[in-house]
Amino acid sequence: MQLHRHPTTKNPPEQFTGDVWLDPVATPGVDGQQASAGIVRFAPGARTAWHSHPGGQTLHVVEGIAFVQARGGERVAVRAGExxxxxxxxxxWHGAAHDSFMTHVAVWDTLPGQPAAVWGEHVTDAEYGA
Structure with a gap:
């Protein structure tokens, strides 16, 4: 067994709008492991930029209401427990509703030779509010 202590980090404004904090939970530690996980807390109205994950991503909301939207799809409200x-x-993209904090657990696979995420442009206020 190994104890890991990771400090909370504030996510960079190049990839996020508003205040977003990450607490890393898991990263690949041995050959063959690909999964990473983090607890991510978004201030009201904060959100990611458009992005994708070559290995996919799972988001489990534990507090508040998240907005999640796939390119070309409808924005969906996701509640705690979903x-x-x-x-x-x-x-x-994903982020917090405009009037409350939102926390989710994010899990993603980093495939060999691939980045964990491919980042695009910021989500506009019009896209966020749609």
């Missing part, structure tokens, strides 16, 4: 699965390479 889970969203974003398939590999699906461009999407």
């Amino acid at each position: 889970t969203v699965i974003c398939p590999p390479d699906e461009e999407h």
Whole structure:
């Protein structure tokens, strides 16, 4: 058994709008492991930029209401206790509703030779509010 202590980090403004914090939970530690996980807390109205994950991503909301949208799809409200699965390479964004904090557990696979995420442009206020 190994104890790991990871500090909370604030996510970069190049990839997020508003205040977002990450607490890393798991990263691949031995050959063959691909899964990473983190607890991510979004301030009201904060959100990711458009992005995709070559290995896919699972989001489990534990507090508040998340907005999640795949490119070309409808924005969906996801409540505490609900889970969203974003398939590999699906461009999407996620963030907090405008009036409350939101926390989710994010789990993603980092495939060999691939980045964990491919980042795009920021989600506009119009896209967020749609």
